[in-house]
Amino acid sequence: MVVKGRYRTNEVWFDKDNQPFAPFTHYVVGGNSKMYGAASFRLRESDFQQTQHESGISPAWPLTYADFAPYYDQAEQLYSVHGIRGVDPTEPPTSKPYPFGPITPEPFAKDLYENVQRAGLKPFPIPMAVRLGQDKLGQPNAPTVLSNFDGFPDPSEAKADAHVTNVRAALQFPNVTLQTNTFATRLITGPLRVIPRRRFGPPAALRYLFRFSDEEMALACGPHRAYRVAH
Numbered sequence: 001m002v003v004k005g006r007y008r009t010n011e012v013w014f015d016k017d018n019q020p021f022a023p024f025t026h027y028v029v030g031g032n033s034k035m036y037g038a039a040s041f042r043l044r045e046s047d048f049q050q051t052q053h054e055s056g057i058s059p060a061w062p063l064t065y066a067d068f069a070p071y072y073d074q075a076e077q078l079y080s081v082h083g084i085r086g087v088d089p090t091e092p093p094t095s096k097p098y099p100f101g102p103i104t105p106e107p108f109a110k111d112l113y114e115n116v117q118r119a120g121l122k123p124f125p126i127p128m129a130v131r132l133g134q135d136k137l138g139q140p141n142a143p144t145v146l147s148n149f150d151g152f153p154d155p156s157e158a159k160a161d162a163h164v165t166n167v168r169a170a171l172q173f174p175n176v177t178l179q180t181n182t183f184a185t186r187l188i189t190g191p192l193r194v195i196p197r198r199r200f201g202p203p204a205a206l207r208y209l210f211r212f213s214d215e216e217m218a219l220a221c222g223p224h225r226a227y228r229v230a231h
């Protein structure tokens, strides 16, 4: 999927020097999590602080890791994260174990793990968002091949992506609608109205101008796109 660029946008974006580039982002229900490798690390405390990088300063966030920690707890539950606390020396403070224990390493990874340990290093299993049949009723029972996760949607739905965990759960509510093949171009607060704007290119690319009545909303079309839609 990644190699063929299926679901990858054909938009052209521009970098800080105004140079065009093809963004490595996918437009599909579930977003890039359909392609992701399901490695589920929390940001570190220092990620929220002002950081000096080689090319400049990353400013401090208005919120800290402590503000996010309870939501990480909930997200790890929702995404069935498998891992083990206390073995990753860079892990931020947590109040709960991972919902599920670490994934058993495949034979090759086990050998590598033990050899790296023998060399005096401290390897640890990557926390993985995966819904295994043995963990909960109603989870997929198909054999799970983790190496097929990175760069591929998982038709067995064992990979906990945003579609199988969140979108599907949200659609259980009668007031939630999923409108596919729809591209928001601008976000305007005010009386609720959806205005068909104009058709671009292929018929699937129907684009709309949205109006919302709510004061608060979540615009979740990826950080770069969200900025464009909101401004």
Ligand SMILES: Cc1cc2nc3c(=O)[nH]c(=O)nc-3n(C[C@H](O)[C@H](O)[C@H](O)COP(=O)(O)OP(=O)(O)OC[C@H]3O[C@@H](n4cnc5c(N)ncnc54)[C@H](O)[C@@H]3O)c2cc1C
Residues within 6 Å of the ligand: 002, 024, 025, 026, 027, 028, 029, 030, 031, 032, 033, 034, 035, 036, 037, 038, 039, 040, 041, 150, 151, 182, 183, 184, 185, 220, 221, 222, 223, 225, 229
């Ligand atoms: C191959 C690959 C492997 C990765 N592996 C990992 C990993 O192992 N662990 C990890 O933590 N992260 C990984 N990532 C990154 C992770 O997938 C993203 O950080 C995450 O999905 C971002 O989530 P998001 O909701 O912010 O945006 P996205 O997942 O980008 O979702 C944005 C959604 O908005 C839609 N959209 C965009 N613009 C509009 C618009 N104007 N109108 C309407 N809808 C719009 C898109 O179609 C998409 O559905 C990986 C990514 C890739 C591509």
